[in-house]
Amino acid sequence: MTVRSLPARVLPARVLCALVLLCASALTACGGPGGDRTVTVLGSWTGAEREAFGAMLAEFERETGIDVKYTGTRDARAVLASELHDGHPPDTAVLANPGDLRAYAADGHLHPVGSASRGIAAEATTAAGPDGARRPYGIVLKASVKSLIWYAPDTLPGGLAERLRDPSLTWDDLAAAVSGTDAAPWCLGLEDTSQSGWPGTDWIEDLLLHLSGPEAYDAWVSGRLAWTSPEVRRAWEEFGAVVRGAHGGNGGILLTGYGEAGHGMFADPPGCRLDHAGSFIPAFYAQADGRPRPGRDFDFVPFPGRGTVAIGGDLLGMFRDTPAARRLVAYLTSEEAQRTWVERAGSGAYSLNRDIPPGDYPDDVSRRVAALLAGAETVRFDASDSMPGVMAAAFNHAVLEYAADPADERLDAILAALDKVRRTA
Incomplete structure (x- = not known):
């Protein structure tokens, strides 16, 4: 929706109030944060990865009634930095690497995700917050084996x-x-x-x-x-x-x-x-x-x-602590959601959820890579x-x-x- 801007002196008070209410109700459509029944996600996935993520989100929406607004752009890192600078970050965002996650956690931009961070190499999302205490500040949505x-x-x-x-x-x-x-x-x-x-x-x-x-x-x-x-x-x-x-x-x-x-x-x-x-x-x-x-x-x-x-991987952090955002973060690491990645995201996408068996992967080579990851004694992030x-x-x-x-x-x-x-x- 586009609202043309007019000089304030020609707008009656009742019109100004209507515009304020209209913008408040349309905020998620303009890229801002969501609410109790809406959650916004900023990410870099396009093409097949976006379709796979969309399939994950569709299941979440059906199960919870929460509407997910996803914005996909290859410039997600720059867009996130700009939105944080303006004070209007998305509820959640896909981060390029653990280095970015740790920097945002230390600056107080991220909220801890608690028990949502689990599975193989969960320590990759642990970071020190502004108070110096180390907590899980994100989840690994999908991984690549290096x-x-x-x-x-x-x-x-x-x-x-x-x-x-x-x-x-x-x-x-x-x-x-x-x-x-x-x-x-x-x-x-x-x-x-x-x-x-x-x-x-x-x-x-x-x-x-x-x-x-x-x-x-x-x-x-x-x-x-x-x-x-x-x-x-x-x-x-x-x-x-x-x-x-x-x-x-x-x-x-x-x-x-x-x-x-x-x-x-x-x-x-x-x-x-x-x-x-x-x-x-x-x-x-x-x-x-x-x-x-x-x-x-x-x-x-x-x-x-x-x-x-x-391993390498795509991480997701929570920039606004809302009930809808918390439910989405918890869902994305679940067996149901992670199986969708395995089935839909194409070659090279691996789950860190131990409940996803290697047999769920599409061919013998990917099944053996998944078995290597699941059976590793030591896993370290890039x-x-x-x-x-x-x-x-x-x-x-x-x-x-x-x-x-x-x-x-x-x-x-x-x-x-x-x-x-x-x-x-």
């Missing part, structure tokens, strides 16, 4: 596929096994428009987590472990070896999109053997020549170091997503700088510069 290595079984040299599937495989074993192949050992692409570099941060995160363990990982994420520490430096050095053995060389990986890098596995002859990528990658493989299919043309193994998995924004941005930039020339002498300066950011972030 600690995966993909391969094309039919094109691997004899015995390598079996070696990959050996539960006792270590990172050193894997690095040695692929170093002698005729094709480049690793597919790697770091380009992603303004976010270029993050595939390299995923590499370093997995290497640190699996080589040095969750305690070192947690200390690093929280800023207590220096970037120049032996644990962090080793992860970067191993990543440097991956870069030197990657298809396309140093310059090529800087210009290759992360979703296209793995296409080299399906070339004839193959350009690369293995691809380190998250559970979202099958959708990109399907765009390669021949339309490769999961389980037949490509498969995965966990990152060496069984029992430990890194490190760069959990760091303060300035630290994460410096990490991305450092990956690109190092990948351009992965020499040991340059690494010292890169890590020292990151430590300067750590001390201020």
Whole structure:
């Protein structure tokens, strides 16, 4: 609804009162907060993800009679910041990462969600509020599994596929096994428009987590472990070896999109053997020549170091504490709602609700990824997503700088510069 603005002096008092009442009743339609029977949601989902979320919301509306107003935009982060600045935030909003959740919680913008935060890796949504007390301030709506290595079984040299599937495989074993192949050992692409570099941060995160363990990982994420520490430096050095053995060389990986890098596995002859990528990658493989299919043309193994998995995910926080918002937050983590994600959101969407069995996923590969997540002894959220924004941005930039020339002498300066950011972030 559009109401034309007129000078106040020509509006009779009764018209002014009518307009005030009209705006109050139409506030949710204009993007403002909802009420007891309405709840607003701001998110970044469009396309298939928006349709899946819409199916979840439709069930909620039928069960509760509460009307959900969803606004989907790829600029959700900027829109949220603007609405908070103006003092009119949505009731709930999808957040890009735990770093944003922690910043909003510390500033007092978010309200605790209590027992609604549950399931696998629920600690990812725990943050310190303005009073310093740590509480659950959000929920993970859906997750992606990061600690995966993909391969094309039919094109691997004899015995390598079996070696990959050996539960006792270590990172050193894997690095040695692929170093002698005729094709480049690793597919790697770091380009992603303004976010270029993050595939390299995923590499370093997995290497640190699996080589040095969750305690070192947690200390690093929280800023207590220096970037120049032996644990962090080793992860970067191993990543440097991956870069030197990657298809396309140093310059090529800087210009290759992360979703296209793995296409080299399906070339004839193959350009690369293995691809380190998250559970979202099958959708990109399907765009390669021949339309490769999961389980037949490509498969995965966990990152060496069984029992430990890194994840990413979409989080939701509550910016206005209303009964309707609380009911929606509690519903979105329920078995009913999470099963809708599994069925409707497409490849790469995984639930952290332990009541969703792996058998509910649509194909053998996704069922095995879900089983890996459900059976993991240790689950950690993506490190760069959990760091303060300035630290994460410096990490991305450092990956690109190092990948351009992965020499040991340059690494010292890169890590020292990151430590300067750590001390201020």
